[in-house]
Amino acid sequence: MQLLDIRNLTVEMKTPHGIVRVLDKVNLQLGKGEIHSLVGESGSGKSLLAKAIVGFTNPNWEVTADRLWWNGQDLLAMNTKQRRAVTGRDMAMIFQDPYSYLDPNSTVEQQIVEAIPEGDVRGTFMRRRVDRKTRVKRLLHRVGIRDHESVIDSYPFELSQGVAQKVSIAIAIAHRPRLLIADEPTTAMEPSTKLQIHRLLARLAASQEMSVLLISQDLTSILPETKQLTLLYCGQLMETGPAEEVINHPAHPYTDSMLRMSLQTQQELPHKARLPTLPGAIPTLRHMPIGCRLGPRCPYAQKQCVKAPLATQKQQRVFHCHFPLLELES
Amino acid sequence: MSHLLEVKNLGKTYRPRKAWPWSQKSVAIEPISFHIDAGETLAVMGETGSGKSTLAKIIAGVDNPSSGELWLNGQKLHNQHYQQRCHNIRMIFQDSENSLNTHLTLRKQLEEPLKFNTNLTAQERNEKIDIALRRVGMLTEHGEFYPHMLSSGQKQRVCIARAIILEPQIVVADEALVGLDPSVRAQIINLMLDLQQDMGISYILVTHSPQIVKHIADKILILYRGKMIVFDKTDIVLGDDQQPYVHQLLHDHLNKQIKFKSDKAKKIAD
Numbered sequence: 001m002q003l004l005d006i007r008n009l010t011v012e013m014k015t016p017h018g019i020v021r022v023l024d025k026v027n028l029q030l031g032k033g034e035i036h037s038l039v040g041e042s043g044s045g046k047s048l049l050a051k052a053i054v055g056f057t058n059p060n061w062e063v064t065a066d067r068l069w070w071n072g073q074d075l076l077a078m079n080t081k082q083r084r085a086v087t088g089r090d091m092a093m094i095f096q097d098p099y100s101y102l103d104p105n106s107t108v109e110q111q112i113v114e115a116i117p118e119g120d121v122r123g124t125f126m127r128r129r130v131d132r133k134t135r136v137k138r139l140l141h142r143v144g145i146r147d148h149e150s151v152i153d154s155y156p157f158e159l160s161q162g163v164a165q166k167v168s169i170a171i172a173i174a175h176r177p178r179l180l181i182a183d184e185p186t187t188a189m190e191p192s193t194k195l196q197i198h199r200l201l202a203r204l205a206a207s208q209e210m211s212v213l214l215i216s217q218d219l220t221s222i223l224p225e226t227k228q229l230t231l232l233y234c235g236q237l238m239e240t241g242p243a244e245e246v247i248n249h250p251a252h253p254y255t256d257s258m259l260r261m262s263l264q265t266q267q268e269l270p271h272k273a274r275l276p277t278l279p280g281a282i283p284t285l286r287h288m289p290i291g292c293r294l295g296p297r298c299p300y301a302q303k304q305c306v307k308a309p310l311a312t313q314k315q316q317r318v319f320h321c322h323f324p325l326l327e328l329e330s
Numbered sequence: 331m332s333h334l335l336e337v338k339n340l341g342k343t344y345r346p347r348k349a350w351p352w353s354q355k356s357v358a359i360e361p362i363s364f365h366i367d368a369g370e371t372l373a374v375m376g377e378t379g380s381g382k383s384t385l386a387k388i389i390a391g392v393d394n395p396s397s398g399e400l401w402l403n404g405q406k407l408h409n410q411h412y413q414q415r416c417h418n419i420r421m422i423f424q425d426s427e428n429s430l431n432t433h434l435t436l437r438k439q440l441e442e443p444l445k446f447n448t449n450l451t452a453q454e455r456n457e458k459i460d461i462a463l464r465r466v467g468m469l470t471e472h473g474e475f476y477p478h479m480l481s482s483g484q485k486q487r488v489c490i491a492r493a494i495i496l497e498p499q500i501v502v503a504d505e506a507l508v509g510l511d512p513s514v515r516a517q518i519i520n521l522m523l524d525l526q527q528d529m530g531i532s533y534i535l536v537t538h539s540p541q542i543v544k545h546i547a548d549k550i551l552i553l554y555r556g557k558m559i560v561f562d563k564t565d566i567v568l569g570d571d572q573q574p575y576v577h578q579l580l581h582d583h584l585n586k587q588i589k590f591k592s593d594k595a596k597k598i599a600d
Contacts, residue, residue, distance in 0.1 A: 041511040042482065112560055160378065188509045190377060190538045192578070218512050261516040265477035269562075272523055277516035281481045 004030040005068035014060040037222040040232035092172035093181040098164035102156040114175035161194035234293040242315030251326035332404040333365035338457035362558040371533040373547035380553040391415035420493040424505040426485040430477040438474035483514035
């Protein structure tokens with residue numbers, strides 16, 4: 001059974017200019033211990049999807065779904081208290097800029113101690129203090145900070161960006177969640193720090209049976225261990241499927257151009273040559289095109305594209321396009 | 331022949347805030363020398379704290395060097411002579427969202443460098459702004475817009491327009507391509523390459539992305555804790571496997587590429 005099962009999740013926002021559909025019938029399945037990458041440019045609604053999963057919603061959003069199941073329980077049918085209990089027990093989230101999410105006024109130790117569940121700590125009053133400290137050390141070791149002595153009494157501003165992100169991961173895994181949502185954890189980091197964080201997430205997923213939903217901006221900065229890959233554009237699902245297949249044989253024009261735009265795949269391009277890119281800019285919330293929202297920027301768009309394409313399924317892959325790049329054997 | 335920009339023994343030291351006159355100063359950059367020619371791109375690489383941003387700031391004139399000199403076309407650049415500096419060297423910053431003034435229309439923002447540095451009339455200034463806006467791929471009507479009405483890519487374009495409006499010879503870009511969306515990043519790279527071709531601008535690009543460096547840089551300068559360890563042409567640095575630090579910084583990330591073979595897509599595109 002899938003751990004997280006989302007069918008046709010729709011989020012509508014009430015704005016002064018009318019209701020805007022910011023997420024349009026998105027499907028997502030996540031198994032136990034799996035790494036799932038969610039890729040999309042800014043404004044694609046990828047962070048919004050994460051917020052809808054953890055129930056971090058605003059009163060003027062309307063979240064509807066055919067199914068929003070967590071481990072067999074319907075999250076939308078719960079009341080706030082039950083939902084918070086489930087989310088607090090099973091899910092955790094880390095964000096892009098660790099400095100702005102760590103408390104600048106308290107030390108690393110104080111912040112991690114706060115995240116350790118009270119039920120885990122055993123013993124009498126003095127014992128509990130010692131136990132907490134050993135747990136903090138153990139957590140720091142687990143996220144790859146060997147030299148815990150120098151980190152444990154530091155304030156966040158004294159840490160480097162990579163270490164600060166590791167501390168925020170330590171806080172997130174303190175209560176042994178079953179799902180870790182990483183919202184662009186490595187954007188604007190140096191390549192070597194990025195690699196460290198990626199390795200850490202992959203190791204945690206493998207050793208703790210923790211599922212990871214990795215949100216990323218760039219198709220080339222996903223984890224090599226990613227099992228499933230989902231691409232969003234302006235709130236619409238473009239393509240989803242096993243990562244290796246999607247990257248090697250993209251079916252949707254958007255996946256294909258995302259791959260072409262990155263320099264990593266264009267190794268044989270001559271020095272200083274112009275890069276292939278999508279024309280135009282990402283539409284704003286007020287000016288969403290009808291039908292397939294990629295339409296105005298898509299190199300293969302034709303008349304039919306003003307109607308939203310239905311899902312096409314081919315084995316484990318699903319894509320929404322009238323003119324897929326993949327040949328369909330019927 | 332003199333080079334476009336020649337940096338001679340440039341160094342920067344900071345005095346700690348609470349210090350005795352005889353206590354040691356902390357060294358941000360040890361004296362370094364390098365040069366670039368017209369139309370070239372120099373990439374400055376290094377880890378955090380290696381002094382690459384400090385170097386960019388000194389070249390752009392934001393910060394003063396502790397020692398050494400800058401020579402432009404055989405002419406010495408003076409530290410406090412901002413008009414001379416602005417006409418020749420301009421800077422683009424990392425965060426385009428925060429480097430524009432939210433209270434001013436784009437036309438007013440682009441007018442400011444012209445007001446401070448030239449003696450043009452209002453009409454001439456407006457013409458220059460129109461040319462600069464069109465050059466970065468925007469409409470002249472965008473001049474009446476405020477920054478919040480633009481997308482992040484357009485804001486970055488305005489920042490570039492502000493940098494090139496005085497027709498400088500060198501543009502210093504401090505992490506200008508970090509944190510942009512892939513499609514926007516590709517567009518901005520293309521724009522920077524077009525401008526280089528049309529106007530013959532030299533770029534000093536501070537970055538930590540090996541892919542971008544490999545694609546657009548002519549020369550690479552690598553800093554390690556304030557010391558310059560490599561300064562050479564890109565293909566020579568990339569061909570050289572000797573230095574372990576260079577290898578770690580460049581090769582490990584360049585060789586890690588994902589497989590990509592969409593034959594069908596290529597056929598359709600042709």
